[in-house]
Amino acid sequence: QVQLVQSGAEVKKPGASVKVSCKASGYTFTSYDINWVRQATGQGLEWMGWMNPNSGNTGYAQKFQGRVTMTRNTSISTAYMELSSLRSEDTAVYYCASYYYMDVWGKGTTVTVSS
């Protein structure tokens, strides 16, 4: 079945970087954009950016410009989201989402930023 499997939880110190992976299966990875969305505890959904897995083209929300990088490895159908210069406010669950209308989501990766 169509699914996105994300990497496990991460704990990082302020100033560090984190790289979250998202492995697609059950469909042609290069056919649909991958979007990254995060959600802090008790807060709403926040769109971070998108990537076209075929071309590698990306588009980032203004808030994350300069701090986020989205990449992919088409040979293993995996997308990556790297966020740098982490601060406590980046503590959140990070989701990847894809398919026709963003109708397939990963289960989320918890990233905790704490000294």
Added chain:
Amino acid sequence: SYELTQPSSVSVSPGQTARITCSGDVLAKKYARWFQQKPGQAPVLVIYKDSERPSGIPERFSGSSSGTTVTLTISGAQVEDEADYYCYSAADNNLVFGGGTKLTVL
């Protein structure tokens, strides 16, 4: 930047009709989608292209659009429909989510 505005909460009794609105200038030109999110779970798409329902989503979920406002309607809301609902849309390769609406069914 684009903004989508939703009420923070809506409350209905089981069997009643729940309506959740989402307003924003971008909605006059772009389609909206609706996501349902239950505690501890990833969001689930319930409406796309303003009013289309993905397979597997109950018929009681419907969507409509008028000008700069889209509406998610749950006809005969069930206790299991209690969740957070988010609208979202896209413009100029940017996506934006509404702030979310907590639907209480009791």
